[in-house]
Amino acid sequence: MTMKKAQKLEIKDLSVTFESEIIKNISLKVEDREIISIIGPSGCGKSTLFNVVSGIIKQNKGLIKINGLEEKKRQGKFGYMFQEPLLFPWLKVLENVMLGFEIKGIEKKQAKIEAVYLLKKFDLFEYANLYPNSLSGGMKQKAALLRTIAFNSDILLLDEPFGLLDAITRSNLHLYLLDIWKKLGLTIIFTTHDIREAIFLSDRVYVLSKKPATVIDCIKINLSRPRKISDQTSKKFVELEKKIISLL
């Protein structure tokens, strides 16, 4: 008899209401080392979903399981990243990444060793001693990604992580993220309103409706990995794109 392996993250019948209903009965499952994207119209409640999952705000209904266990207190269980890099301008890149380790409770000396290792492994070491404000938008977001991973490399919640970047920088960061994902074995959930980005990165795409957000469909992306930029012009890719457009 084989034991069914627990999902990395499971959301069941989640509803959130403030003045109006924002999220209505959302259920989704994320397997270990999967990349899942959540796509939906702007303002549909994607960020609220992440705020609830990460424990910043409380749900009205539903439960959230991490590694098969229901978790009520979820602060610190995810690496959460926003559209803006939110690096601390008074800390150098290295110190910003160290901060991820330090908040987790790792002492400074060890945090420095691990931060240096991360920066070297993912090509940012030459910027270690610069202040964030001297970096380009793409570089800042790369550094922010490493800080997020320093804090938690189990499950990442990325809220429109590439939303503020230009197209070229964005596809550069797509490859950067995929490289990190592969080397560290991460589980990633991210929101976007860019359909091509969702298809290019994900194993599955959840399509959400307008407010109140519900899951319209979950599309499996059966493109082989590792993926290349040129995949985005393949027939399969374009068909998936058409399918998602028709749902939105």
Next chain:
Amino acid sequence: MKKYFLSFLTAVISLFVWQITVMGFNIEAWILPSPSRIFVAFWQSRALIFYHLIPTLIEAVIGLTGAVFISIFIAIFMERYYAFQKIIYPFLIISQTIPFIILAPLLTLWFGFGLPPKIIIISLVCFFPITINLFDGFQGVDSSILRLLTSMGASQKQIFKLVKLPASLPSFFSGLRIASAYSILGAVVSEWMGADRGLGILLIRSTKSYLTDRVFAVIGIITLLSIFAVLLVEIIARILIPWHYYKLKIRK
């Protein structure tokens, strides 16, 4: 340096016009002395000016230091306890409409002619810009950063230490810059209420003796002292928060 050239030139021309006017119209020295005469007066009484400068400087430094401590204390309390903030904020604003100098006679009555009443006056004059700027700095932290740290499970204490404190340093220094100039002014004026040494006293005595050239010399020294205080704060800020100036440079 180049961008200040025109301002510098304007100052030099003004002094020149002043000199020519006084000489050309034969204006009497007790009404308006020429710049050259003021400089001679300064040079002749330099030992006297230095003698009176010391206590003024000491008062200003102690008063400003006191103001910094009071401000940090009040601002942190306001940030930490919402009720305290609600109660104290109106008083802070009202306190700014009081010209504190009018309290000087009262303070002299209570504390005599020594150092304490002067330091109290200077601290009262200086604490407001520092408190308000520091508090605004605490409040102005990007709400997304707070959300990020909350998601990481950081405590209020950690958030304060890691984010609010460093983020508020630039506005703290803006407040300190204003306060440092006030501190010199406060010291001079508080000496008028009674003292035996100080630039304020020298100013009064020179006026009463119709030594107008020396009055100008003392005014010049007080002005330089204020500028020097502001510059000193600026230099300290550039050393302590280099990242802030980096940002300004990039924006240009």
